[in-house]
Amino acid sequence: MLPEAASEAARQTDSALTLLLIVSAVILTGVTFTMIAFATRFHRSRVTKTRQIHSNLALELTWTIVPTIIVIGLFFIGYEGFATNRAIPAADDSIVVEVTGQQWFWSFHYPEYELNTTEMTIPVDRDVVLHLTSLIDDVVHSFFIPAFRIKEDAVPGTKTRMWMRADRQGDYNVFCAEYCGTDHARMRSLIHVVSEDEFESWVQSSLEEQYRADRVANSLRLLLEFSPPVHTSSGIQGLGIQHIAGVVHILGEIGRFGPFHKDPTL
Numbered sequence: 001m002l003p004e005a006a007s008e009a010a011r012q013t014d015s016a017l018t019l020l021l022i023v024s025a026v027i028l029t030g031v032t033f034t035m036i037a038f039a040t041r042f043h044r045s046r047v048t049k050t051r052q053i054h055s056n057l058a059l060e061l062t063w064t065i066v067p068t069i070i071v072i073g074l075f076f077i078g079y080e081g082f083a084t085n086r087a088i089p090a091a092d093d094s095i096v097v098e099v100t101g102q103q104w105f106w107s108f109h110y111p112e113y114e115l116n117t118t119e120m121t122i123p124v125d126r127d128v129v130l131h132l133t134s135l136i137d138d139v140v141h142s143f144f145i146p147a148f149r150i151k152e153d154a155v156p157g158t159k160t161r162m163w164m165r166a167d168r169q170g171d172y173n174v175f176c177a178e179y180c181g182t183d184h185a186r187m188r189s190l191i192h193v194v195s196e197d198e199f200e201s202w203v204q205s206s207l208e209e210q211y212r213a214d215r216v217a218n219s220l221r222l223l224l225e226f227s228p229p230v231h232t233s234s235g236i237q238g239l240g241i242q243h244i245a246g247v248v249h250i251l252g253e254i255g256r257f258g259p260f261h262k263d264p265t266l
Contacts, residue, residue: 003147006168006193010149012081020074027070085150088163094127101134101141101154104183106174113203115210120174121192122166123199129163142178145191151177166193 005011042050097120098109108120122128132154134141144151145164152162176187194202 002149003172004168005149006147006166006170006172007149007164008167009081009084009164010147012084013149016077016081019077023070023074085162088129088161089127091129094129094163095122096129096131097122099130099132099143099154101132101143101176101180101187102138103181104176104187106143106176106187106189110203113207115203115206117206119190119192121194121199121202123196124166124169124193126196127163127165129161132160132162133158139180140178141176141180141187144175144177145172146175147172153178166191169193169195 002014005014041047096111098111099120100107100109105118108117109115110117130143130152132143132152134154134156136157138156140156141154142151143154143162147170148164148166150162150164152160154160170193172191172193174189174191176184180187192202
């Protein structure tokens with residue numbers, strides 16, 4: 001069973017599927033009971049000779065027109081939900097998140113804030129447009145959010161789009177719905193739907209953490225690149241004890257604040 005719907009579009013999808021299930025159940029019941037009635041009524045123990053019917057215009061029109069009306073009606077009901085999911089809002093009025101799939105985790109980039117995360121956080125009652133892709137040397141993934149009833153492929157070297165508007169706060173699972181290798185079942189993430197104020201606070205704190213992690217990483221790179229070598233009596237070159245202490249300190253800072261990108265499956 002799918003989780004409780006977290007958007008109006010998801011409830012619209014549920015309504016269409018429920019109607020399809022009801023119509024299918026009615027047709028199945030009618031066909032089954034008709035089949036049983038005919039098998040009983042015209043069993044060879046009851047009827048030894050049947051009357052040959054060459055045509056019945058009313059019956060033929062009925063079993064042609066009625067199913068056609070049902071199928072066309074279901075098509076338009078389903079198309080309404082399809083059109084809603086494909087009507088991508090304008091980027092100026094939405095939060096844009098770039099989603100990248102790779103074996104075997106998801107990463108998220110907020111271009112408006114230059115923020116990178118491994119779990120998505122969005123505000124409630126705001127349109128969110130997702131730009132999906134996969135690394136050029138990776139495989140096809142499928143970004144599936146059961147609570148929103150939406151799914152879209154992330155294709156290497158190609159950008160696809162989808163959108164959502166959550167109207168219920170909470171934490172919602174993200175899965176890869178396309179088999180992508182050994183750890184496909186572990187390719188999961190979370191979407192946190194929070195209030196507008198909580199979202200702004202999260203952006204600010206995440207940017208501060210990311211800036212600190214970037215600065216620490218750059219310091220480590222500069223230290224390793226520009227530290228002068230130490231010459232020993234045997235002619236071996238290496239880093240001095242002070243430089244080694246600096247590297248240890250920086251590595252400790254990286255461990256404290258987390259890397260720029262982190263694989264949650266590790």
